[in-house]
Amino acid sequence: MSTVDPSMVVPRMAPAKQRSILAIASGKGGVGKTWFAITLTHALAKRQQRVLLFDGDLGLANIDIQLGLMPRHDLGSVVAGKLTLNQAATHFASGGFDVIAGRSGSGSLANIPASRLQLIADDLALMARDYDRVILDLGAGVEKAVRQLASTAHTILVVTSDEPTALTDAYAFIKINAIERPETDIRVVVNASNSTREGERTYTTLLKACQGFLRISPPLAGVVRRDTRVREAIRNQTPLLTRYPNSEAALDVEALADRLLAG
Ligand SMILES: Nc1ncnc2c1ncn2[C@@H]1O[C@H](COP(=O)(O)OP(=O)(O)O)[C@@H](O)[C@H]1O
Numbered sequence: 001m002s003t004v005d006p007s008m009v010v011p012r013m014a015p016a017k018q019r020s021i022l023a024i025a026s027g028k029g030g031v032g033k034t035w036f037a038i039t040l041t042h043a044l045a046k047r048q049q050r051v052l053l054f055d056g057d058l059g060l061a062n063i064d065i066q067l068g069l070m071p072r073h074d075l076g077s078v079v080a081g082k083l084t085l086n087q088a089a090t091h092f093a094s095g096g097f098d099v100i101a102g103r104s105g106s107g108s109l110a111n112i113p114a115s116r117l118q119l120i121a122d123d124l125a126l127m128a129r130d131y132d133r134v135i136l137d138l139g140a141g142v143e144k145a146v147r148q149l150a151s152t153a154h155t156i157l158v159v160t161s162d163e164p165t166a167l168t169d170a171y172a173f174i175k176i177n178a179i180e181r182p183e184t185d186i187r188v189v190v191n192a193s194n195s196t197r198e199g200e201r202t203y204t205t206l207l208k209a210c211q212g213f214l215r216i217s218p219p220l221a222g223v224v225r226r227d228t229r230v231r232e233a234i235r236n237q238t239p240l241l242t243r244y245p246n247s248e249a250a251l252d253v254e255a256l257a258d259r260l261l262a263g
């Protein structure tokens with residue numbers, strides 16, 4: 001008969017929010033969040049950072065598709081209780097980083113119960129200790145599961161495009177976050193912009209709304225220009241920094257990664 005000494009039972013405490021976790025959010029879908037998360041991860045790995053890329057888009061997980069990765073394991077096995085989060089990581093050798101793919105053999109993970117998701121979020125925070133950075137690709141929107149995963153992150157990069165609908169949805173995300181977790185370091189990325197200048201103007205519009213209505217001033221993390229080679233690289237299921245390292249979008253993400261590391 002085995003008995004457990006109560007003094008040996010360590011209570012399961014939610015680990016503190018990890019400084020190394022950086023979430024990529026957006027209001028609107030299709031603004032290039034997944035592509036940006038992958039490319040930023042790659043740029044950080046090239047800078048000798050140990051990086052884990054986590055596919056937290058529970059409804060439309062597709063990091064594995066964009067990378068042309070056939071992961072042996074994914075988040076579905078973790079949710080099913082077959083693997084620990086650690087075991088579900090795959091090393092993406094050509095990029096020099098680790099990936100936890102989100103695809104589930106049994107379909108979408110969108111309906112995962114909040115309590116289960118919290119256990120995964122807690123495990124991710126623990127796992128983050130083994131990395132310099134964890135990049136968390138979130139689903140679009142502001143629903144509870146997205147906010148729950150986002151709450152593990154110290155920093156959130158909100159991705160928008162120049163389009164007014166993307167901008168209002170980015171504002172909605174920033175607003176909810178400002179109310180629920182005002183301590184978050186939240187920054188803005190304008191992606192697929194026609195030019196750096198136009199991207200900066202888009203940011204200024206968003207900034208003015210944040211200052212006027214929310215009394216906050218989220219800084220600009222960077223502008224990434226629209227570039228036809230992004231689509232070509234995705235079609236080839238090859239990272240942009242591998243296939244077109246000197247393209248405008250690649251240079252913009254590299255510069256953004258440098259600024260991020262500079263503080
Ligand atoms: N900087 C960019 N320039 C041109 N096209 C882009 C850029 N960023 C993203 N895209 C396009 O947007 C599409 C959607 O990107 P994706 O990362 O899947 O968006 P999300 O994760 O926000 O839904 C991609 O297939 C790509 O063709």
Ligand SMILES: [Mg+2]
Pocket residue numbers: 033034035057060062
């Ligand atoms: Mg996506």
